[in-house]
Each structure stands twice: as structure tokens, then as C-alpha cells.
Amino acid sequence: MNNTFKAYQVEENEDGSFSSEVKQVPFSVLPDNEVLIKVHFSSLNYKDALSATGNKGVTKSYPFIPGIDASGEVIEDKCNTFTKGDKVIVTGYDLGMNTSGGFGEFIKVPAGWVVPLPENISMLQAMIVGTAGYTAAYGVTRLKRELVTPQSGEVVVTGATGGVGSMAVFLLSKLGYSVTAATGKMDQKQLLEKLGANKIIHRNELYPEKKALLNSGIYSAAIDTVGGKMLEALIPQMQQDGAIACCGNILGHELHTNIYPFILRGVSLLGIDSGITKMPFRLKIWELLNEVANGFPKEAYKIVHPEQLRVEIEKILKGNQIGRVVLKHSA
Numbered sequence: 091m092n093n094t095f096k097a098y099q100v101e102e103n104e105d106g107s108f109s110s111e112v113k114q115v116p117f118s119v120l121p122d123n124e125v126l127i128k129v130h131f132s133s134l135n136y137k138d139a140l141s142a143t144g145n146k147g148v149t150k151s152y153p154f155i156p157g158i159d160a161s162g163e164v165i166e167d168k169c170n171t172f173t174k175g176d177k178v179i180v181t182g183y184d185l186g187m188n189t190s191g192g193f194g195e196f197i198k199v200p201a202g203w204v205v206p207l208p209e210n211i212s213m214l215q216a217m218i219v220g221t222a223g224y225t226a227a228y229g230v231t232r233l234k235r236e237l238v239t240p241q242s243g244e245v246v247v248t249g250a251t252g253g254v255g256s257m258a259v260f261l262l263s264k265l266g267y268s269v270t271a272a273t274g275k276m277d278q279k280q281l282l283e284k285l286g287a288n289k290i291i292h293r294n295e296l297y298p299e300k301k302a303l304l305n306s307g308i309y310s311a312a313i314d315t316v317g318g319k320m321l322e323a324l325i326p327q328m329q330q331d332g333a334i335a336c337c338g339n340i341l342g343h344e345l346h347t348n349i350y351p352f353i354l355r356g357v358s359l360l361g362i363d364s365g366i367t368k369m370p371f372r373l374k375i376w377e378l379l380n381e382v383a384n385g386f387p388k389e390a391y392k393i394v395h396p397e398q399l400r401v402e403i404e405k406i407l408k409g410n411q412i413g414r415v416v417l418k419h420s421a
């Protein structure tokens with residue numbers, strides 16, 4: 091093995107700005123963890139874009155290699171939980187935040203973060219799913235736990251063309267739910283239909299003309315990737331015993347709402363944190379993905395090389411990304 095590996099590395103410049111470069115870096119940049127993994131694929135998530143542009147709420151110190159997702163093969167495991175050659179997935183925890191991430195050809199992580207690759211999923215498919223698909227599946231699992239079934243009624247997904255949104259539309263529809271996709275990109279109607287959306291609406295339609303403590307109960311459930319005033323608008327529009335899985339904060343971190351949807355309609359607001367899911371629940375979510383993740387339409391993802399990441403990062407930060415971006419390491 092060489093002494094260096096290829097990585098997309100972000101640096102903090104003397105004037106406080108940040109720049110990135112695909113370069114050879116020494117193995118010494120990797121932390122002293124148990125499992126050394128050769129990364130075959132990673133993927134681009136919103137959080138990666140924040141880390142790659144110097145957001146210190148995500149990554150405290152630079153130079154740094156982002157990438158909260160990785161699939162690959164085990165090279166060495168100091169605690170012998172895994173064997174050389176095992177195909178594995180790592181998503182979340184501290185990977186790509188302050189632990190060198192999947193935008194490099196190698197990662198070194200604690201054994202407790204590593205998930206064996208499920209039998210029906212290839213290393214590529216695992217990263218088409220990535221944190222986005224895992225988050226969507228987490229949301230679906232929580233809705234199912236609240237007894238939301240395909241018979242309960244329409245489920246709305248916000249940010250529907252985004253990474254989490256497109257995966258949520260796809261998974262829900264594969265599980266037999268009727269899905270309303272709420273989007274700002276009405277020109278992506280065909281793609282959303284291909285993902286399985288039953289109805290496509292402009293996201294502005296979710297804001298009621300007249301704000302009320304309770305609006306008409308339209309949706310049995312929601313997966314909300316946007317947060318802020320979008321989530322505020324959704325809560326009074328849920329049916330009796332409706333549930334919202336909320337994961338995103340694109341429109342901000344504050345939530346101004348009222349108690350009536352909760353105490354007069356039994357609405358549940360379900361928090362989603364894909365980062366630190368405990369391992370038994372994490373494996374259950376991958377079990378669900380093992381059953382339904384295959385068949386994500388090829389129009390809804392693209393495969394890029396490290397040199398193409400910068401352009402894709404700019405797109406995701408502007409809300410212009412469509413579907414999933416998979417990073418393929420060449421070697």
C-alpha cells in the first residue's frame with residue numbers, strides 16, 4: 091500500500107476563506123480508530139456541503155476531508171469484529187464531521203459505527219441510498235410505528251426533489267402509500283412521477299390562504315425535510331392521529347405552532363436523527379432498505395468523481411440539486 095491516498099480536502103486559508111482540492115494526503119490524517127476501510131463509494135448530502143464550505147457548526151477544524159457516507163471493504167480491524175474483505179457501510183456518527191470522511195479513498199472508524207452490507211444491496215446502491223435514503227427510511231419506520239398505513243390516506247413529502255425527499259417519495263410509494271410530492275421545481279414532474287408520486291403540487295400550495303389554529307385535515311402523514319414555516323403550515327393540516335416525521339431545517343430552526351393539532355387531533359411530531367441512531371434500530375432501518383431500496387430510478391441519481399464535487403456542492407447549497415449524487419473513487 092502507498093503512504094498516501096487520494097482525497098477531496100478542504101483547507102482554511104489565512105484570510106479566513108476556505109478552498110478545496112483533490113490531492114494525495116498521508117495516511118497519518120486518519121484518526122487512530124479500529125477499522126480501516128477502503129472506500130469505494132460515498133455520497134453528497136447537505137451536511138457535506140456545509141462541512142466543505144467551512145461551516146464550523148459541522149466541522150471544527152481544517153484541513154479536513156468531508157463525507158458523512160461511505161461504502162467499501164474492510165482492510166484491517168484491530169478488534170476483529172470484521173474480517174479483511176468484508177463489505178460494509180458507514181453513515182452518520184461523527185464521520186465527515188470531525189472524523190475524516192468518505193470523500194477520501196480510506197476512512198478509519200470505530201467498529202461500533204460499521205454496518206455489514208445487506209445482502210440485496212451493492213456498494214453502489216448503498217450510496218445511492220446513503221444518509222438521505224437512510225433518513226427517509228427512518229422517517230417511514232417512525233410513521234409505521236405510529237400505525238400510519240397505506241389505508242390511512244395521503245402522505246405528503248416536502249423538498250421532494252432533494253436527496254431525502256426523492257428517497258422518501260420512492261420508499262413510501264414502493265410500500266404502497268399514496269404520496270403527494272411538494273416541490274419548488276414543477277419542471278421535475280416527470281421525475282417525481284417516476285419516483286412514484288401520486289400527486290405533485292407546488293410547495294407554496296402547502297401554505298394555507300388563511301392561517302388557522304386547525305386547517306382542514308388533508309394528510310395522514312408527512313415527511314418534512316424543510317422545517318421552519320413549512321413545518322408550521324403542515325401541522326394544522328394533518329388528519330386525526332396524523333404524524334409528521336421531521337428531519338430538515340432548510341427554512342430555519344425555529345418552530346412557532348399551537349397546541350390544538352396535538353390535543354384535539356392527536357397529531358404526533360416525530361424527530362429524526364440519522365446521525366447517532368442506536369445500532370439495533372440502525373440495523374432495522376437497513377433491513378427495510380434491504381427490502382425496498384432497489385430500483386431507485388437512474389434519472390434520480392448521478393455518479394461523479396472527486397474532481398466534480400465542487401460544482402455539485404454549490405448546487406446543493408442553492409437548493410438546486412435533484413435526487414442523489416454518488417461519489418465514485420476510481421481505484
Ligand SMILES: NC(=O)c1ccc[n+]([C@@H]2O[C@H](COP(=O)([O-])OP(=O)(O)OC[C@H]3O[C@@H](n4cnc5c(N)ncnc54)[C@H](OP(=O)(O)O)[C@@H]3O)[C@@H](O)[C@H]2O)c1
Nearest residue numbers: 136225249250251252253254273274337338339363364409
Ligand atoms: N435529521 C437528520 O438526520 C437529517 C439527515 C439528512 C438530512 N437532513 C436535513 O434534511 C434537509 C434536506 O437534506 P437533503 O440532503 O435532502 O438536501 P437537498 O438534496 O438539498 O434537498 C433539499 C430540498 O429542499 C427543497 N428546498 C430548497 N430550498 C427550499 C426553500 N427555500 N423552501 C422550501 N423548500 C426548499 C428543495 O426541493 P424542492 O425544489 O423539490 O422543493 C431541495 O431540493 C437538510 O436540512 C438536511 O440538513 C437531516
